[in-house]
Amino acid sequence: MIDTGFDVILAAMILGVAAGAVLTRGMFAAVVMFIVYGLLVALAWLRLGAVDVGLAEAAIGAGLTGVLLLGALGRVNRQLGEDGTPPDAPHRPAAIRPVALLAALATAAALAWGFLMLPPPDGLHAPVAQNLAATQLGNPVTAVLLNFRAWDTLLETIILLAALVGVWSLAPDAAWGGRPGLAQRTRSGGVLSSFGRLLPPVGLLVGVWLVWAGADRPGGAFQGATVLAAVWLLASMAGLSDAPRVASLWLRAALIAGPAVFLALALAGLSVAGFLIVPPGAAKLVTVTVEALLTLSLTVMLGLLVLGPPERAA
Amino acid sequence: MTDRPGKHRALLRSALKRALILAPILPALGADTREALLLGGPAVVAATWLSLHLLPPQRPLRLIRFLALLPGFLWRSLLGGVDVAWRAFHPRMPLNPGWASVPSDLPDGGKVALGAEFSLMPGTLVAGTRDGRLLVHMLDADQHLEGAVRLEEARIARMLGQPDTAHESLPTSGAGPS
Amino acid sequence: MMAAWFTGLAALLLLTIAAALWRIWRGPTAADRMMAAQLIGSGGVAVTLLLAAAGQPAARDVGLVLALLAAFAAVGFVKAASHRGAGDPEADDASDARAGRAEGRAHD
Amino acid sequence: MIDAASLLLSVAGLIFFLAGTVGILRFPDTHSRLHALTKADNLGLGLIALAVALQAESWAAIAKIVLIWALVLLAAGTSAQLVARVALQQGGAPGSGRDDAGPDAVGSTPSGQRDPAG
Structure with missing residues (x-):
């Protein structure tokens, strides 16, 4: 009864915030609504018992996405302002609204169809639980992500990498290979820089712990990497650590280390049993290695995605 | 005034103090004793290094x-x-x-x-x-x-x-x- | 008994922070909207603590991540509001923002 | 006994969260509203943290609650100063609603003094 009450209130708030984000006229208000939406959805995942997803949503939705969207908004406002156009009147063709509406409705319909076509609940719990022992892992979500459905995880990592290449391709020719974003200027010893000096060591411990704990408890490479990327961005925004040049070999090695080793192990599995099949005895070792390198790559990818295209010449 | 051994000792003392603050975080996160030793060693060293790098010790914190x-x-x-x-x-x-x-x-x-x-x-x-x-x-x-x-x-x-x-x-x- | 109590309290807390949504909608300043989001953030952390006490200890981990990143949106906001999006209100204020303000006055 | 203390502390925590929300909705200017958020919210979270720590299953759980609370406190002390500063700079901008004049106009307050460069 009380549990239902909580869930009803939470669901109503999520719908309210979503409606608010769409209906509000100010872009800033919409961004803030979206940050709150991420926070509430993290609570919803928690209520559904999906703590791993809740962790990822808390770190991505309430953390990284907020910084990304606020940065994008500042950029949009500056560009519109320079053209002399008021920020509230961007140029857009009249047809864009109905097209956007149709696209949104089509997506919603596709999602609803997918939801209604789902197999009855609990369909996959039993097989995962039966095979969990073979993975030598305690956390069924990590087992699914890095063992049973490793294929998806590999592709998702590569999609992020492709997205980063897409972001980089927006760089002006003169800045290609240079550092992303603008040089951060902060007052040394000010509030922002002091916060940037205090928090990262704690964030590092939490991020590393989430990756480590992912084997048996809620956590995992993606969640840990998001926290680590956020900590890196904080140090960067506080002017304490300038972004690396995107032409740097070290940076590129860090970016592909995770996917490359993942792929190499998958191919090695071919000689034993099949593509992406890990011999049961080596499962934990392989999973931990892949997880550690994936964390490194994902941290750098997520951080660079938020920092944006190179803007300063090499 | 700024003799090097003295400086090194001050740096070491700062490092130890910060490690002392950071070390209890891992058990707080949920690490058991074995994990705290296995993971905690390198992680706390890395976090302490990061802390010294971002905030070089100037005055001893009491x-x-x-x-x-x-x-x-x-x-x-x-x-x-x-x-x-x-x-x-x-x-x-x-x-x-x-x-x-x-x-x-x-x-x-x-x-x-x-x-x-x-x-x-x-x-x-x-x-x-x-x-x-x-x-x-x-x-x-x-x-x-x-x-x-x-x-x-x-x-x-x-x-x-x-x-x-x-x-x-x-x-x-x-x-x-x- | 205690579990039901904490869940009920979490529900009341949600209602409390829901009222702050009004401030995000209304503003009037960006800072007002941002601080309402901060309120919902710390309320959300409190909700995770209550849910953890109500029998879902893993909720605390979500609370931990929310707490660690609690000031992130505020830092992003301050950055976006600052000089060219890469400054610091304290630094802007101390040096060239003052010149900027003088320019602004000259334009008036 | 411990249960009673938990009940009491958690109700007190809820009341302070409510006070924060009431302050954010009622107070007339941006900076006063920021007071309500920073102080009432943190006290509310602190009391709820204390209430649930009394019920915690282990020492590690208590330590995690303390860590969460300390992180929120650090975030509050930081973001209060940052948001207050931005509100101060944007306060005079058109369309920003009513706000106070800022410290450039403090000459009349007894304990303040005119900022020479303001």
Whole structure:
């Protein structure tokens, strides 16, 4: 009864915030609504018992996405302002609204169809639980992500990498290979820089712990990497650590280390049993290695995605 | 004055102190003893290195004094919450907001700590510093501020291992009520 | 008994922070909207603590991540609001923002 | 006994969260509202943290609650100062609603003094 009450209130708030984000006229208000939406959805995942997803949503939705969207908004406002156009009147063709509406409705319909076509609940719990022992892992979500459905995880990592290449391709020719974003200027010893000096060591411990704990408890490479990327961005925004040049070999090695080793192990599995099949005895070792390198790559990818295209010449 | 062995020893002492602060975080996160040793060793070393890199030690932080300050800080932030809750619930909302800029000769980080503390204390909120002066917003502009600032300043100065003469070396600014 | 109590309290807390949504909608300043989001953030952390006490200890981990990143949106906001999106209100204020303000006055 | 203390503390925590929300909705200017958020919210979270710590299953759980609370406190002390500063700079901008004049106009307050460069 009380549990239902909580869930009803939470669901109503999520719908309210979503409606608010769409209906509000100010872009800033919409961004803030979206940050709150991420926070509430993290609570919803928690209520559904999906703590791993809740962790990822808390770190991505309430953390990284907020910084990304606020940065994008500042950029949009500056560009519109320079053209002399008021920020509230961007140029857009009249047809864009109905097209956007149709696209949104089509997506919603596709999602609803997918939801209604789902197999009855609990369909996959039993097989995962039966095979969990073979993975030598305690956390069924990590087992699914890095063992049973490793294929998806590999592709998702590569999609992020492709997205980063897409972001980089927006760089002006003169800045290609240079550092992303603008040089951060902060007052040394000010509030922002002091916060940037205090928090990262704690964030590092939490991020590393989430990756480590992912084997048996809620956590995992993606969640840990998001926290680590956020900590890196904080140090960067506080002017304490300038972004690396995107032409740097070290940076590129860090970016592909995770996917490359993942792929190499998958191919090695071919000689034993099949593509992406890990011999049961080596499962934990392989999973931990892949997880550690994936964390490194994902941290750098997520951080660079938020920092944006190179803007300063090499 | 700056003999190298002395400097190294000071750095080592800072590193140990910070490791001492950071190490309990892993068990707090849920690491059992085996994990805390296996993962905790390298992780705490990395976090301590990061801390020394981002915030090079300048003054020795007095851990014991920091702990001794906590109860008073918690008590004052309790009063701060009660004060603002009283104003919020009061039918007539007794507010008389105003600004003050108060000089402080604490080092930079000390000013930030002072600002954070004042933002949690009754009736005051700090908007950072400008030209070395804290910009303080007050819920009651008639509030006596100067005495409270000097008191907290001296506390933080002691915690930062400065001599206890912070208020004597103040530039004579003539600020503040009697 | 205690579990039901904490869940009920979490529900009441949600209602409390829901009221702050009004401030995001209304503003009037960006800072007002941002601080309402901060309120919902710390309320959300409190909700995770209550849910953890109500029998889902893993909720605390979500609370931990929310707490660690509690000031992130505020830092992003301050950055976006600052000089060219890469400054610091304290630094802007101390040096060239003052010149900027003088320019602004000259334009008036 | 411990249960009773938990009940009491958690109700007190809820009341302070409510005070924060009431302050954010009622107070007349941006900076006063920021007071309500920073102080009442943190006290509310602190009291709820204390209430649930009394019920915690282990010492590690208590330590995690303390860590969460300390992180929120650090975030509050930081973001209060940052948001207050931005509100101060944007306060005079058109369309920003009513706000106070800022510390450049503090000459009249008893404990403040005019900022020479303001």
